[in-house]
Amino acid sequence: MTDPDALAAFVEALGDIPVLLDPALVKQRSQDFFWFSPVLKRQLNDMTAELVVCPRTRDEVTHTMAAAWRCGINVTPRGGGTGNHGQAVPLRGGAVLDLSRLDRIVWVRDGMMRVEAGAKLIDLDKILRERGWELRMFPSTKRTATIGGFVAGGSDGIGSITWGGLRDAGNVIAAQVVTAEAPPRVLELRGSETDLINHAYGTTGIVTELELPLAPAMQWRDIVVAFPDFMQAARFCLVLAACPGIDLKLVTTIDSTIVPSLEVLRELVAVGESLALLMVAPSGMTTLAELVSAHGGQIVLDADTLKSEITSGSVPLYEFTWNHTTLQMLTQDRTVTYLRSLFPAADPLALVERMRTLFGDELPMHLEFLRVGGALTCAGLQIVRFTTEDRLAEIISIHEQNGVSISNPHVYTIENGSGHKRLPVNQMGFKHEVDPLGILNPGKMRDFVPVRAPAENAE
Amino acid sequence: MTDPDALAAFVEALGDIPVLLDPALVKQRSQDFFWFSPVLKRQLNDMTAELVVCPRTRDEVTHTMAAAWRCGINVTPRGGGTGNHGQAVPLRGGAVLDLSRLDRIVWVRDGMMRVEAGAKLIDLDKILRERGWELRMFPSTKRTATIGGFVAGGSDGIGSITWGGLRDAGNVIAAQVVTAEAPPRVLELRGSETDLINHAYGTTGIVTELELPLAPAMQWRDIVVAFPDFMQAARFCLVLAACPGIDLKLVTTIDSTIVPSLEVLRELVAVGESLALLMVAPSGMTTLAELVSAHGGQIVLDADTLKSEITSGSVPLYEFTWNHTTLQMLTQDRTVTYLRSLFPAADPLALVERMRTLFGDELPMHLEFLRVGGALTCAGLQIVRFTTEDRLAEIISIHEQNGVSISNPHVYTIENGSGHKRLPVNQMGFKHEVDPLGILNPGKMRDFVPVRAPAENAE
Numbered sequence: 001m002t003d004p005d006a007l008a009a010f011v012e013a014l015g016d017i018p019v020l021l022d023p024a025l026v027k028q029r030s031q032d033f034f035w036f037s038p039v040l041k042r043q044l045n046d047m048t049a050e051l052v053v054c055p056r057t058r059d060e061v062t063h064t065m066a067a068a069w070r071c072g073i074n075v076t077p078r079g080g081g082t083g084n085h086g087q088a089v090p091l092r093g094g095a096v097l098d099l100s101r102l103d104r105i106v107w108v109r110d111g112m113m114r115v116e117a118g119a120k121l122i123d124l125d126k127i128l129r130e131r132g133w134e135l136r137m138f139p140s141t142k143r144t145a146t147i148g149g150f151v152a153g154g155s156d157g158i159g160s161i162t163w164g165g166l167r168d169a170g171n172v173i174a175a176q177v178v179t180a181e182a183p184p185r186v187l188e189l190r191g192s193e194t195d196l197i198n199h200a201y202g203t204t205g206i207v208t209e210l211e212l213p214l215a216p217a218m219q220w221r222d223i224v225v226a227f228p229d230f231m232q233a234a235r236f237c238l239v240l241a242a243c244p245g246i247d248l249k250l251v252t253t254i255d256s257t258i259v260p261s262l263e264v265l266r267e268l269v270a271v272g273e274s275l276a277l278l279m280v281a282p283s284g285m286t287t288l289a290e291l292v293s294a295h296g297g298q299i300v301l302d303a304d305t306l307k308s309e310i311t312s313g314s315v316p317l318y319e320f321t322w323n324h325t326t327l328q329m330l331t332q333d334r335t336v337t338y339l340r341s342l343f344p345a346a347d348p349l350a351l352v353e354r355m356r357t358l359f360g361d362e363l364p365m366h367l368e369f370l371r372v373g374g375a376l377t378c379a380g381l382q383i384v385r386f387t388t389e390d391r392l393a394e395i396i397s398i399h400e401q402n403g404v405s406i407s408n409p410h411v412y413t414i415e416n417g418s419g420h421k422r423l424p425v426n427q428m429g430f431k432h433e434v435d436p437l438g439i440l441n442p443g444k445m446r447d448f449v450p451v452r453a454p455a456e457n458a459e
Numbered sequence: 460m461t462d463p464d465a466l467a468a469f470v471e472a473l474g475d476i477p478v479l480l481d482p483a484l485v486k487q488r489s490q491d492f493f494w495f496s497p498v499l500k501r502q503l504n505d506m507t508a509e510l511v512v513c514p515r516t517r518d519e520v521t522h523t524m525a526a527a528w529r530c531g532i533n534v535t536p537r538g539g540g541t542g543n544h545g546q547a548v549p550l551r552g553g554a555v556l557d558l559s560r561l562d563r564i565v566w567v568r569d570g571m572m573r574v575e576a577g578a579k580l581i582d583l584d585k586i587l588r589e590r591g592w593e594l595r596m597f598p599s600t601k602r603t604a605t606i607g608g609f610v611a612g613g614s615d616g617i618g619s620i621t622w623g624g625l626r627d628a629g630n631v632i633a634a635q636v637v638t639a640e641a642p643p644r645v646l647e648l649r650g651s652e653t654d655l656i657n658h659a660y661g662t663t664g665i666v667t668e669l670e671l672p673l674a675p676a677m678q679w680r681d682i683v684v685a686f687p688d689f690m691q692a693a694r695f696c697l698v699l700a701a702c703p704g705i706d707l708k709l710v711t712t713i714d715s716t717i718v719p720s721l722e723v724l725r726e727l728v729a730v731g732e733s734l735a736l737l738m739v740a741p742s743g744m745t746t747l748a749e750l751v752s753a754h755g756g757q758i759v760l761d762a763d764t765l766k767s768e769i770t771s772g773s774v775p776l777y778e779f780t781w782n783h784t785t786l787q788m789l790t791q792d793r794t795v796t797y798l799r800s801l802f803p804a805a806d807p808l809a810l811v812e813r814m815r816t817l818f819g820d821e822l823p824m825h826l827e828f829l830r831v832g833g834a835l836t837c838a839g840l841q842i843v844r845f846t847t848e849d850r851l852a853e854i855i856s857i858h859e860q861n862g863v864s865i866s867n868p869h870v871y872t873i874e875n876g877s878g879h880k881r882l883p884v885n886q887m888g889f890k891h892e893v894d895p896l897g898i899l900n901p902g903k904m905r906d907f908v909p910v911r912a913p914a915e916n917a918e
């Protein structure tokens with residue numbers, strides 16, 4: 001609990017910057033989708049901020065940060081609040097900084113855009129498309145997530161089959177960052193400097209603007225292919241994904257045991273069939289049809305992605321992929337959870353098959369094909385039929401022993417959630433510079449210890 | 460020599476289809492760039508057709524083929540005549556079929572185009588660009604080559620770093636083919652059926668139309684980076700080429716010993732420096748600059764590709780790459796020739812280094828990075844300081860013994876020129892169907908034996 005006097009002084013200092021104080025509303029904006037994990041649900045369910053600040057401009061962000069420093073208030077930034085790791089859940093009270101009103105497009109040119117961090121992905125993509133461009137990649141939460149939240153809390157998604165992840169060099173060109181200092185600075189990070197805020201959960205500064213490369217707009221087709229066997233579907237997906245001649249935005253394999261939980265899709269296929277869910281450019285359809293039949297599959301859906309996205313009542317295929325597969329499953333069965341694994345690029349499917357043999361229906365398999373540092377492989381967002389936390393830990397360690405890397409989605413610190421169990425680049429050193437008191441999303445950077453406590457600083 | 464009466468009957472039958480009979484002109488249109496190879500120069504220099512037929516429509520092509528069948532006239536199709544293997548050189552007289560007047564665009568839509576085979580690549584790209592598209596890939600002879608000649612006689616080029624080669628699934632959608640039968644048929648080959656005419660040197664039918672997927676147009680930058688050392692430049696190129704976040708159209712490494720032969724470029728660098736020649740999208744420039752300095756290079760040229768292409772007197776960077784590197788070298792030293800090698804995707808640079816050690820300045824190294832069947836690797840278009848044909852054969856076999864695949868550019872048959880020394884798919888069976896007399900570019904499909912000789916058929 002923050003000192004009430006400090007809070008009052010903070011609210012006072014905010015002037016006419018909009019603030020929410022209603023506890024129910026504040027609690028709501030203190031949560032994200034951490035409840036996908038039974039472990040995080042136990043740990044984070046009761047966490048809440050004490051107020052929400054809703055700046056409308058970068059100057060208001062700077063003003064807020066100056067006030068937070070003076071009053072010793074913790075600040076947890078928030079975009080759409082769709083993270084799965086409790087990234088946006090304040091562990092030590094204070095303020096949620098809701099950035100969703102910073103949603104302007106600064107410019108679009110030369111295959112790049114510069115936008116404010118709170119812009120929603122779906123809105124960006126709509127405007128970009130009018131100019132012949134589209135987002136290179138987006139999470140399956142495109143309809144609700146912000147670009148700032150994606151860069152600060154996400155990693156990859158639809159589009160990563162071609163463009164790799166947000167961490168791949170070139171996918172973030174620049175970031176404007178407001179620091180937690182007195183007075184706050186406005187920094188422009190360029191190129192690899194943006195790694196300092198990339199997937200840092202907002203612990204290393206408030207991102208106010210982003211410059212990102214774009215992809216040329218395509219008329220994507222949503223394609224569903226049914227296969228009698230999961231491994232057959234997976235092999236097809238790997239072969240397809242390796243075709244440089246076919247423009248792809250999405251290549252997903254879904255186990256037959258998951259299919260009954262997928263509304264609409266389940267009606268298209270026979271019991272026991274596994275699925276490939278694809279987004280393919282029209283120019284790839286001839287070759288796709290050949291590959292499908294060579295692999296013993298059958299195209300059971302061919303629709304226009306954009307149409308499905310904008311038509312009410314219809315669902316674009318990508319909302320069955322990435323972590324939306326888990327969401328679809330959770331709407332039917334609240335006991336399941338998921339894993340996030342990465343199979344090695346050298347023969348990924350051999351290990352996929354091995355894991356399937358080891359775990360059977362305890363881990364219904366769901367693969368997302370993607371490029372990682374230039375190499376083609378697949379990530380597993382396996383469904384886990386959860387029993388106990390011990391068994392979950394055991395499942396994770398069996399994967400790691402077998403050479404499958406795990407980005408653990410059942411922990412809330414950056415370090416514990418990363419495949420390498422440590423911070424990338426020099427995020428720690430940077431945090432010491434830009435947030436010496438540790439008021440930014442405290443507790444999320446596991447190994448960070450502030451030099452002074454915020455209280456010592458409070459007026 | 461074709462029987463004069465048969466020839467006369469053929470000309471008669473052509474009616475008002477334009478024909479060239481002037482021996483000097485006919486000789487000129489019977490040649491291509493085979494003289495890059497001292498071996499082919501010896502073998503092909505005196506070969507010539509007896510006339511050139513210049514149809515303006517597909518109907519005139521069909522008419523010509525019907526007449527050729529009746530009169531027993533050999534027919535060698537020709538686009539721009541820029542092949543390096545003597546592909547378009549008639550080995551047994553007869554007619555050259557010049558397709559360059561079939562140059563209409565049938566349609567452009569949905570990221571695809573359907574065009575007549577004789578359209579020049581530079582013209583296509585110009586029109587496509589107005590509509591927001593561009594060719595996925597083109598040979599460095601873009602200014603003079605035709606799309607039909609590229610598909611029938613070429614393999615890959617600028618753009619293959621992203622899209623792979625013409626043989627990669629999805630890069631040719633359909634081909635319309637006129638056969639050498641009585642009466643000639645007009646076939647529509649779709650998807651992988653197009654492999655039957657792909658790189659078949661026109662031996663399996665006259666391609667009259669092609670349907671190809673396109674790439675969205677980009678404002679490419681021509682970038683030259685200088686490095687103190689060749690292997691340093693090559694390592695940089697491999698790292699760059701593996702970045703999914705950077706849009707690339709060209710990644711070339713050129714040995715320092717070649718640089719003095721490259722007009723303009725040689726003035727940009729110090730003696731002994733090796734070069735990376737790149738085409739990069741504007742959105743990749745920030746990351747590129749970082750990669751360059753991390754690898755100890757220096758950007759010495761940054762220009763607009765399109766501007767260089769259309770400004771008279773200026774040369775787009777791609778005209779220093781692929782086989783244009785050899786051409787540039789040949790303008791200075793008529794004794795050199797070249798190789799076409801493919802390094803294995805697993806650690807290609809180890810073998811590059813080994814070959815450099817083995818051959819030193821006898822084979823100045825020149826690498827083109829590209830995707831082959833989804834994997835990233837590099838092809839060598841090494842310059843060869845030619846001494847004897849025996850030594851050339853030895854150089855080739857040393858490469859093959861070391862696991863470097865060679866597509867021999869010193870032979871004129873499809874089989875001998877391929878990396879696998881055999882025909883792909885069922886080109887032979889298809890030829891038996893569509894050219895039973897073997898009048899299409901005779902002698903180029905090494906193992907083909909016609910069931911009847913054309914003479915037995917002549918009226």
Ligand SMILES: Cc1cc2nc3c(=O)[nH]c(=O)nc-3n(C[C@H](O)[C@H](O)[C@H](O)COP(=O)(O)OP(=O)(O)OC[C@H]3O[C@@H](n4cnc5c(N)ncnc54)[C@H](O)[C@@H]3O)c2cc1C
Binds near residue numbers: 150
């Ligand atoms: C069903 C489902 C599917 C998902 N699919 C994917 C997927 O495909 N790929 C993927 O990567 N993720 C996925 N996610 C996770 C999440 O939706 C995305 O990462 C999303 O981009 C987060 O954006 P957001 O605006 O909701 O961020 P939030 O959840 O609001 O924030 C995420 C993190 O970033 C910080 N943050 C937010 N804005 C800023 C800012 N301006 N400056 C500094 N820090 C900031 C927050 O403090 C928090 O730590 C999925 C989640 C769900 C529930």
Ligand SMILES: Cc1cc2nc3c(=O)[nH]c(=O)nc-3n(C[C@H](O)[C@H](O)[C@H](O)COP(=O)(O)OP(=O)(O)OC[C@H]3O[C@@H](n4cnc5c(N)ncnc54)[C@H](O)[C@@H]3O)c2cc1C
Binds near residue numbers: 546577606611659660
């Ligand atoms: C300096 C230089 C650089 C080069 N760089 C490259 C490169 O980067 N990549 C590459 O792949 N090649 C390259 N080449 C080879 C050649 O330029 C290309 O392959 C080019 O695309 C050939 O097109 P063209 O119209 O000149 O074909 P041509 O030389 O006229 O014909 C090539 C072959 O195709 C046949 N043919 C032509 N048109 C048809 C048709 N309509 N139907 C059936 N058969 C037909 C001909 O009979 C011949 O066998 C290069 C050559 C030179 C001299």
